[in-house]
Amino acid sequence: MTLRVIESRPPAPVAPRIDCAVATQWLVAFLRDELLERRGIRRAVVGLSGGVDSAVTAFLCAQALGSENVYAFRLPYESSHPTSLSDAQLVVDALKIPCRTIDITAAVDGYLLNEPDADARRRGNVMARMRMVVLFDQSAKLDALPVGTGNKTERLLGYFTWHADDTPPLNPLGDLFKSQVWELARYLDVPQRLVEKAPTADLQADQTDEGDLGISYARADAILSQLLLGYSDDELVARGFERDEVQLIRRRVDSTHWKRHLPTTALLSSTAINEFYLRPVDY
Amino acid sequence: MRGTPDRLRVALVQSKPAKGEYQRNLTETGKAFEQLAASPPDLVVLPEAALTGYFLEGAVYELALPAQSFARDLARVWRESCAQPAYIAAGFFENDGGTYYNSAVFLHVDQHGEPIVHLHRKMFLPTYGVFDEERFLSRGRKLGVFGTRFGTMALLICEDAFHAITPTIAAIKGARMVIIPSASPGRGIEREGELESIARWRDILRDAAMEHGIYIIYAGLTGFEGGKGMSGSSCIVDPRGRVLVQAPATEACIVRAELDLREIDLARASLPLLGDLEAALPDLLLDEELPLPRASGNAL
Numbered sequence: 001m002t003l004r005v006i007e008s009r010p011p012a013p014v015a016p017r018i019d020c021a022v023a024t025q026w027l028v029a030f031l032r033d034e035l036l037e038r039r040g041i042r043r044a045v046v047g048l049s050g051g052v053d054s055a056v057t058a059f060l061c062a063q064a065l066g067s068e069n070v071y072a073f074r075l076p077y078e079s080s081h082p083t084s085l086s087d088a089q090l091v092v093d094a095l096k097i098p099c100r101t102i103d104i105t106a107a108v109d110g111y112l113l114n115e116p117d118a119d120a121r122r123r124g125n126v127m128a129r130m131r132m133v134v135l136f137d138q139s140a141k142l143d144a145l146p147v148g149t150g151n152k153t154e155r156l157l158g159y160f161t162w163h164a165d166d167t168p169p170l171n172p173l174g175d176l177f178k179s180q181v182w183e184l185a186r187y188l189d190v191p192q193r194l195v196e197k198a199p200t201a202d203l204q205a206d207q208t209d210e211g212d213l214g215i216s217y218a219r220a221d222a223i224l225s226q227l228l229l230g231y232s233d234d235e236l237v238a239r240g241f242e243r244d245e246v247q248l249i250r251r252r253v254d255s256t257h258w259k260r261h262l263p264t265t266a267l268l269s270s271t272a273i274n275e276f277y278l279r280p281v282d283y
Numbered sequence: 284m285r286g287t288p289d290r291l292r293v294a295l296v297q298s299k300p301a302k303g304e305y306q307r308n309l310t311e312t313g314k315a316f317e318q319l320a321a322s323p324p325d326l327v328v329l330p331e332a333a334l335t336g337y338f339l340e341g342a343v344y345e346l347a348l349p350a351q352s353f354a355r356d357l358a359r360v361w362r363e364s365c366a367q368p369a370y371i372a373a374g375f376f377e378n379d380g381g382t383y384y385n386s387a388v389f390l391h392v393d394q395h396g397e398p399i400v401h402l403h404r405k406m407f408l409p410t411y412g413v414f415d416e417e418r419f420l421s422r423g424r425k426l427g428v429f430g431t432r433f434g435t436m437a438l439l440i441c442e443d444a445f446h447a448i449t450p451t452i453a454a455i456k457g458a459r460m461v462i463i464p465s466a467s468p469g470r471g472i473e474r475e476g477e478l479e480s481i482a483r484w485r486d487i488l489r490d491a492a493m494e495h496g497i498y499i500i501y502a503g504l505t506g507f508e509g510g511k512g513m514s515g516s517s518c519i520v521d522p523r524g525r526v527l528v529q530a531p532a533t534e535a536c537i538v539r540a541e542l543d544l545r546e547i548d549l550a551r552a553s554l555p556l557l558g559d560l561e562a563a564l565p566d567l568l569l570d571e572e573l574p575l576p577r578a579s580g581n582a583l
Contacts, residue, residue, distance in 0.1 A: 029533035278340035
């Protein structure tokens with residue numbers, strides 16, 4: 001009799017999964033603990049871009065703090081796509097959260113008028129940083145804390161403006177890949193339009209994330225989730241990924257470690273902060 | 284075991300300490316003890332780093348205490364809350380004359396006398412990924428067991444229990460109950476129904492309890508520390524590997540249970556793995572291929 005042979009195979013390359021109920025419970029506990037118990041702050045400020053990340057962040061904050069304590073801000077620039085505003089409004093309507101719209105055009109142009117040669121990248125960075133100026137100032141006004149919306153994929157790929165999108169002191173989505181954020185959005189009943197639309201930074205006309213990155217989020221997440229476990233490019237290719245995509249992802253991760261750190265400080269003493277003098281953020 | 288009680292009433296205080304605020308957390312612990320006073324347990328167990336929080340980095344040197352000071356503080360708040368004597372186990376950062384440990388004490392608190400019955404210093408200091416213990420702390424060098432009115436017990440702290448050999452040695456030395464104060468940052472969201480780290484802990488505890496026929500008494504810290512959520516899930520596992528009770532992950536709470544200590548002998552009779560191990564142990568440990576120090580020849 002010939003015995004049946006059962007062979008082990010490496011797992012197929014798929015995007016990382018998520019148990020949305022477990023993740024939601026954990027993130028709501030995180031927001032309550034960090035805001036209410038550790039800091040004694042009961043209000044959150046969230047900048048609503050019209051995209052899925054900020055929508056999920058607002059939904060989680062509403063669960064954690066109550067809708068009346070989540071202050072949404074829509075911060076359009078004159079070139080922002082009109083649907084960004086209307087999509088953000090869908091979130092406001094769904095959650096019944098207070099919302100204010102502050103046009104940043106005058107503030108951004110107040111500086112850029114002196115820099116007529118600024119290219120699209122520089123102009124986008126000024127807009128992103130101006131939005132953080134507004135969110136932090138409104139937080140001070142409202143006795144609230146700005147809550148960040150950046151996800152793990154964009155953090156790993158360096159696809160964000162340093163000291164802008166990454167500045168809020170709390171970030172519930174920062175350890176979730178984009179594909180996990182999408183699943184969470186469906187679970188939380190984020191308006192379907194926001195889940196299905198192509199993600200965009202909306203800093204330039206017709207811009208999309210996946211166009212900028214040169215790879216879909218689903219494929220980027222599948223590669224990233226394995227790359228972080230320590231596999232080499234050859235091993236990732238052997239697992240079924242395209243070599244050019246693996247190299248693209250590796251290049252982006254390896255060239256952006258600095259964006260995931262505080263500024264580099266010259267060490268001169270044996271009491272250098274965060275080098276020798278080590279205290280946790282919540283101490 | 285004539286004269287040993289059949290039942291052990293246990294309370295696990297799953298605490299959520301304010302980071303670094305020792306006195307405030309001691310006061311909160313006193314309030315938890317007051318909750319127990321109406322029906323006092325025989326044994327109260329608090330988590331690892333129960334009164335300071337776990338991730339302290341260099342602040343550990345500001346908050347570490349001599350074991351006797353910590354023991355006296357806990358004994359005092361117990362006495363102020365409850366007239367009944369009790370055993371108390373709790374984790375803390377220890378300053379032993381300038382050498383620092385992640386420790387746990389086992390106290391016998393009555394109306395007078397020094398309370399320390401046993402002091403365990405964590406032997407396995409996680410220093411990888413999110414953990415950095417050995418950067419700040421020294422490791423303990425001995426796994427001891429100790430006698431109580433309810434039988435022999437042992438203390439392990441968090442990663443100590445991740446190594447199958449530690450409950451094994453505790454059981455071989457006679458422990459019938461192993462107490463594990465712990466602080467475990469929850470992680471892993473791909474599994475259905477619960478965090479992967481919580482499931483992993485439960486598997487480890489169940490395996491150890493069932494293999495050796497011991498009760499496992501596990502107290503987990505809860506609360507978020509700089510984004511890292513301590514996963515609570517305090518639980519008691521019986522000698523057949525059954526989880527008698529388990530706390531949720533993110534809530535400060537008290538878990539109570541009454542352990543039937545006769546179960547230990549019954550479980551060992553049905554699955555005599557500990558007896559089997561004792562018989563085979565010399566062959567295993569005298570194996571010259573094992574990287575163990577030898578005094579001379581094959582002698583350990």
